[in-house]
Amino acid sequence: MGGRAENAPLAVGFLTVVEHEQHGLFGGFLVVDARGRPLEFHCTAPVKTNRAQEILFGPTLASYLYGEQIGHALFASAKHRPVLACIDSGPMLAMRGHVDVPVVLIAAADGTATAGTAAALATMPAPQLRLDAAHPRGPRLVSFSLGQHRLALDADYAGEQAAVVAQLEPLAARWDLSEPFARIREAIDEAQRSGR
Amino acid sequence: MSDPPTAHWSWQPPAAPRVLELSLKAAGHAPRAAFSQSDWPAAPAIQSLDLSAASKVGVVSLRLPKPRLKVSSFGFPLAWQAADAPPAGTHSPPSGPPPGTPGAPPPARGTRIQPPKDIIKLADRLYYVLQPSLETLVAGSGLQFPFQPYPYQMEGTAFLYPRYAAVLADEMGLGKTMQAITAVRLLLHAGELSSVLLVCPKPLVTNWQREFHQWAPEVPLTVVEGDSAKRRWQWQLADCPVRLANYELLQRDHEVLAECGRTFDLVILDESQRIKNRSSTTSEIIRSIPRRRSWALTGTPVENSPNDLVGIFEFVSPGVLDEGMKPRRMGQVASEYVLRRTKDKVLADLPPKTFRDADIELAAEQRETYRMAEEEGVVRLEKLGESVTIQHVFELVLRLKQICNFDPVTGASSKLERLSADLEEIAASGRKAVVFSQWVETLRTLSQRLQAFSPLEYHGQIPTGKRDAVLNEFRDNPRRSVLLISYGAGGVGLNLQFAGYVFLFDRWWNPAVEDQAINRAHRIGAAGPVTVTRLLATGTIEERIDQVLREKRELFDAIFTDVPGHASSGLTQAEIFGLFRLFRGNEEV
Numbered sequence: 136m137g138g139r140a141e142n143a144p145l146a147v148g149f150l151t152v153v154e155h156e157q158h159g160l161f162g163g164f165l166v167v168d169a170r171g172r173p174l175e176f177h178c179t180a181p182v183k184t185n186r187a188q189e190i191l192f193g194p195t196l197a198s199y200l201y202g203e204q205i206g207h208a209l210f211a212s213a214k215h216r217p218v219l220a221c222i223d224s225g226p227m228l229a230m231r232g233h234v235d236v237p238v239v240l241i242a243a244a245d246g247t248a249t250a251g252t253a254a255a256l257a258t259m260p261a262p263q264l265r266l267d268a269a270h271p272r273g274p275r276l277v278s279f280s281l282g283q284h285r286l287a288l289d290a291d292y293a294g295e296q297a298a299v300v301a302q303l304e305p306l307a308a309r310w311d312l313s314e315p316f317a318r319i320r321e322a323i324d325e326a327q328r329s330g331r
Numbered sequence: 332m333s334d335p336p337t338a339h340w341s342w343q344p345p346a347a348p349r350v351l352e353l354s355l356k357a358a359g360h361a362p363r364a365a366f367s368q369s370d371w372p373a374a375p376a377i378q379s380l381d382l383s384a385a386s387k388v389g390v391v392s393l394r395l396p397k398p399r400l401k402v403s404s405f406g407f408p409l410a411w412q413a414a415d416a417p418p419a420g421t422h423s424p425p426s427g428p429p430p431g432t433p434g435a436p437p438p439a440r441g442t443r444i445q446p447p448k449d450i451i452k453l454a455d456r457l458y459y460v461l462q463p464s465l466e467t468l469v470a471g472s473g474l475q476f477p478f479q480p481y482p483y484q485m486e487g488t489a490f491l492y493p494r495y496a497a498v499l500a501d502e503m504g505l506g507k508t509m510q511a512i513t514a515v516r517l518l519l520h521a522g523e524l525s526s527v528l529l530v531c532p533k534p535l536v537t538n539w540q541r542e543f544h545q546w547a548p549e550v551p552l553t554v555v556e557g558d559s560a561k562r563r564w565q566w567q568l569a570d571c572p573v574r575l576a577n578y579e580l581l582q583r584d585h586e587v588l589a590e591c592g593r594t595f596d597l598v599i600l601d602e603s604q605r606i607k608n609r610s611s612t613t614s615e616i617i618r619s620i621p622r623r624r625s626w627a628l629t630g631t632p633v634e635n636s637p638n639d640l641v642g643i644f645e646f647v648s649p650g651v652l653d654e655g656m657k658p659r660r661m662g663q664v665a666s667e668y669v670l671r672r673t674k675d676k677v678l679a680d681l682p683p684k685t686f687r688d689a690d691i692e693l694a695a696e697q698r699e700t701y702r703m704a705e706e707e708g709v710v711r712l713e714k715l716g717e718s719v720t721i722q723h724v725f726e727l728v729l730r731l732k733q734i735c736n737f738d739p740v741t742g743a744s745s746k747l748e749r750l751s752a753d754l755e756e757i758a759a760s761g762r763k764a765v766v767f768s769q770w771v772e773t774l775r776t777l778s779q780r781l782q783a784f785s786p787l788e789y790h791g792q793i794p795t796g797k798r799d800a801v802l803n804e805f806r807d808n809p810r811r812s813v814l815l816i817s818y819g820a821g822g823v824g825l826n827l828q829f830a831g832y833v834f835l836f837d838r839w840w841n842p843a844v845e846d847q848a849i850n851r852a853h854r855i856g857a858a859g860p861v862t863v864t865r866l867l868a869t870g871t872i873e874e875r876i877d878q879v880l881r882e883k884r885e886l887f888d889a890i891f892t893d894v895p896g897h898a899s900s901g902l903t904q905a906e907i908f909g910l911f912r913l914f915r916g917n918e919e920v
Contacts, residue, residue, distance in 0.1 A: 167463075208402055319461075321461075326457070
């Protein structure tokens with residue numbers, strides 16, 4: 136993906152994964168302009184893991200599925216180049232290794248967070264490690280506040296914090312940065328309904 | 332005590348280790364000559380494992396190829412217009428409901444736009460599903476509201492926004508104008524509209540101008556007016572996002588409009604009951620305007636019969652409704668297009684509206700005049716026999732109603748006495764009252780007889796250019812406590828929420844029109860409770876009309892089932908004949 140064209144609008148990407156009991160994981164990617172309007176939307180076919188993946192990927196399965204497989208595939212579909220990718224689940228941070236823009240984890244504005252979000256990870260109790268099993272390892276996070284929002288980056292990319300703040304600060308003043316994830320979930324639901 | 336036992340230690344060098352050399356390499360071919368037989372250790376038992384057998388172990392390979400994930404993609408049009416939006420705060424907020432909190436972040440769960448059912452294509456539906464909340468759209472575009480809209484108003488705007496065919500049928504006083512303007516404003520900023528035509532009754536043009544300036548100050552509004560040359564130029568203007576014209580003017584200009592060959596992105600009809608009669612010239616002209624979207628605004632989608640709604644739908648979405656439909660079915664079909672809310676449902680904080688039915692006994696001379704007129708009139712109608720027409724009956728009804736107001740000979744009026752008494756109390760308390768009548772003549776008489784209250788008049792004989800001044804005077808001058816107003820001129824569009832009392836000096840044929848009148852005062856911004864007094868002459872034609880109208884309230888409910896108790900239907904021809912027990916065949920006609 137090349138740089139942003141002279142007249143192209145500022146684009147920000149929002150990615151989330153919805154887990155469906157029967158079908159598996161659906162990924163959704165919404166690219167919006169600076170006013171929160173949709174520029175493009177991408178969603179994946181359902182992804183279902185098999186037993187071999189569960190055994191062999193072990194604790195890295197979530198980051199593989201969310202970040203590498205779904206996140207990367209969605210991001211590669213974008214026609215507008217987002218200046219950064221906003222996510223709402225920790226395992227998606229793994230996509231940072233596959234895209235060339237910052238990936239930032241956003242906690243819900245109301246303080247609630249699903250598993251793997253910045254807030255949830257921050258309050259997670261210390262894990263009990265066992266010698267006879269693989270050690271669970273979540274991403275190491277660098278978290279920070281932006282207005283009413285709590286954000287986090289993979290610690291390996293902590294240096295991107297200033298750039299993320301510079302991009303998101305004007306947007307966060309005008310709209311709720313966690314709101315687009317709800318839109319993605321609704322759109323995935325709408326797409327599923329239309330497919331029935 | 333004995334000596335401790337002495338340990339006797341003797342050290343001996345350890346036996347030399349026995350070294351056995353074994354060449355595995357040449358075990359089978361050792362040079363026997365180098366060793367004697369006795370030196371040769373016992374041959375160890377060797378068991379061999381054929382390592383080559385390992386190559387025969389079955390291998391199961393788990394392939395973990397990187398799957399190619401199917402991704403569905405949807406692109407949406409860009410909107411550039413918002414870049415032209417003026418900076419926030421370029422206009423001062425007017426007086427009204429409590430102001431919002433400019434600059435405060437919008438609520439996390441704002442008002443969302445839902446795609447209507449008639450949008451089928453997934454990409455089109457997703458376009459609306461993926462739009463941010465209205466609050467985000469407004470904040471993101473750097474726009475401001477003069478004051479914070481009510482949540483139901485945002486919902487009304489979200490209802491209109493995605494629709495190509497819509498009827499906003501909120502009860503009078505809920506702010507249909509504001510909702511329509513806000514929807515237009517957001518669509519203009521989204522680049523989804525570039526030419527809009529607003530059509531309203533002539534007396535409401537200034538009201539629309541004022542509301543537009545308030546709710547969309549950055550949007551240029553062109554009021555089509557002036558001589559024919561000027562109007563032609565205004566119709567032909569290319570860069571004109573919103574035009575405002577009145578119904579009467581469109582009748583004169585429809586040919587010019589047709590010559591322009593313009594297709595409007597949106598045509599909005601205010602008080603759209605004007606086109607309820609499909610065969611009327613107004614309806615035909617309006618329906619002939621080329622357009623992509625059609626919105627109708629009305630507080631009374633059904634005035635006289637369900638067919639009124641059919642007439643409006645011929646503009647909004649032709650063919651969706653037809654006259655043969657049962658009211659219930661019509662309501663079901665229309666529900667996707669119609670949004671109607673009532674004040675009692677959405678405005679919990681609106682001051683209450685109290686009805687007082689003032690049953691008036693006619694003065695003696697009035698009663699005598701009335702009795703004679705009725706008897707003579709009925710005798711005359713009966714003499715006409717089969718040749719009697721609706722006009723004959725109508726004339727008698729009007730004459731009797733006028734007598735109920737004033738005795739034509741003596742000027743006696745029980746209603747006036749009651750009204751005067753009430754107005755004294757109202758004026759003394761510094762409150763204001765609006766008095767409605769269907770006749771200008773009655774209003775003129777009232778004006779003379781109520782001089783003590785310095786009443787103002789607002790009706791068809793007051794020049795249009797002076798009407799706003801009348802309303803301003805009534806609002807701003809504390810000594811002007813009474814406004815005499817006709818149903819025709821003041822029934823729609825006026826904001827008189829500073830008046831706490833409404834008097835219906837005589838009754839209109841149609842409760843919906845009465846409601847329109849009452850809601851001039853009982854609307855958003857009403858400072859206190861509104862008391863409505865309906866003056867009704869007992870034992871007269873007024874009482875009979877009232878009874879018929881009460882029985883007809885169920886019709887509206889049948890169509891708009893979730894809106895109880897709203898009256899909208901007027902009298903049919905049969906019912907007017909029936910007022911005097913005139914029958915034709917099996918039915919009252």
